[in-house]
Amino acid sequence: MYAFTYHRATGLRHAANLLEKLEDPKILAGGQTLLPTMKQRLASPTNLIDLDKVEGMSEITAAGRSVTIGALTRHNDVHKSPIVQQAIPALAYLAGLIGDPAVRHRGTIGGSVANNDPNADYPAACLALGATIVTNKRKIAADEFFKGLFETALEPNEIITKITFPVPKKAGYYKFRNQASRFALVGVFVAKRPSEIRVAVTGAGSSGVFRVPSFEEALKKRFSPKSLEGLTIPADGMASDIHGSAEYRAHLVNVCARRAVAAADEKTPAE
């Protein structure tokens, strides 16, 4: 790890001011991605702004037909939240699949979404549920937010403050894990919303999370795993590495999508 100057933010505004003022700054949330990255010297900020002691950014609230989760909410707290379990059980279930218990005690939803790892879980949920990413400057629809591998619509000095998820009629997530890293080799989040059906895929694409219009069309006719039988997606555009070829990933997208639809129907267990 290269040397940096440490700053403990006392509030959101303090953090925002430090971000504007300091040279080559970076925010530290749960540190479960940033610290390993800094150890590998793939990131080397001059100034590190720690959000750990910032209050008021880890609340979960329900209002009307939506659930809002503060950016600093830990994965384990999303998993355990009665509000999330009740309104969007698939989201609570997804949070409980991230990494391992110790990672879930530190990692935050804001950090995960800001990082936009192509194998991360939350981006699929955000895109399928039509979430809104709220920052200290503006609101960004999930459709506009995820821009590719580790790329987002965030400006350099922008801080995610919370994420709002509209409550779907039903939703399901199925994750086919990479056994070694525990990230998604392929993960599919399916949401039946009042106005539309969305199928979002993480892990598979060579440029991050994406939707599958042909699956969405088929599910619109009938929301059942059967509707997806025999449908394929091209291997073109899938990621390919030692963990799985593009063809394998394309195949898994259909398998995971069918299982996600089945999970949505039986109400995903969110223990």
Place this chain on the structure above:
Amino acid sequence: MPTVSMKVNGKDAKADVDPRTLLVQFLRENLRLTGTHVGCDTSQCGACVVHVNGKAVKSCTMLALTADGAEILTIEGLANGAQLHPMQEAFRENHALQCGFCTPGMIMTAVDIVHRKGNNLEEHTIREELEGNICRCTGYHNIVKAIGAGARAMSGEVTKQAAE
């Protein structure tokens, strides 16, 4: 250098540190609490698990400065004097360690599992919860057995503490 202070195993600890200091380094090098191990230093193996404000955390993936003001529990703080913690006792009883390198992290994780999931743990729950702890020797079988037994033994412990 910035100052960090925290409570470790019930005792106040304070030092000036390089901001890069990881919590595990602070424990091992500043406080000489070498029970907490570094197996991978890449957040994978769980040998470095300690409790921060009552929750299991990988201490190689947290800055010491972030733990400012926190209460830390390490493997050294678990036993009650010469009397082993029930989970430590269960690991000994069940031959749940060979080289012992992973053991401190396993035990700290095990105690955290009991705090979250209670005293009656199914085998598959234990295996799922051990996702972030790697052992290169035992094949896990006896670790899983020990955690089940330790969890049950801890229920006695809680009532005993409550009675005192």
